[in-house]
Amino acid sequence: MSGQHHHHEHSGENLIDAARHALVDSGEQWTDMRADVFTALAERDRPASAYDIAEAVSALRGKRVAANSVYRILDLFVRTNLARRVESANAYVANSHPGCRHDCIFLICDSCGQVVHIDDDKLTGALIGAAKQAGFADVRPVVELRGMCEACS
Known part of the structure; x- marks a missing residue:
């Protein structure tokens, strides 16, 4: 077993419904x-x-929406697993399986900026184990790997 696990990937209206239910x-x-x-x-x-x-x-609502308001909502979405924060890009992506709690591995293309999210519990489990040995608790890995996607390479 590779340690990978799979989810039903939501999109479109199904993703929005799943996010609403999870929140x-x-x-x-x-x-x-x-x-x-x-x-x-x-x-x-x-x-x-x-x-x-x-x-x-702002464009959707026809009036200016402050970025601070959006930051607060995005932080809530990250806490409730509706979104993921890509630290190195200071940006966010929607979680295609909202509410599912697992660790993140992001593959980030240095050329086009595409981000692919993969799950590998064996890899992140090893990181959690190393952190526990170092005396850390409640560790939740977020791993970011940079390189070139297939389309750009």
């Missing part, structure tokens, strides 16, 4: 603003900054 199940409310932010994030095929999302939501 409500976590005890949070699915407001119109949160729906707009998630929709704007989910429509992107590349990681988006809070400013990118604020611009998209």
Whole structure:
């Protein structure tokens, strides 16, 4: 066994429905603003900054939406596993299986910026084990690997 696990990957309206259910199940409310932010994030095929999302939501709503408001919502989405933060890009991607708690491995193309998310519990389990040996608890790995995607290489 490779340590990889698979999920039903949601997209489009199914992804938005899954995100709404996951957020409500976590005890949070699915407001119109949160729906707009998630929709704007989910429509992107590349990681988006809070400013990118604020611009998209502002256009959708016909009035300016502050990036600070979007940051707070994105932080909530990360805490509730609706989105992932790509640290090295200071950007966010929608989680295609919202609410699923597992560790992240991102493959990031240095040329086009595409981000692919993969799961490998064997690899992240080894990282958690090493952290525990070093005295750390409640470790949740986020691994980012940079290189060139197949299309760019």
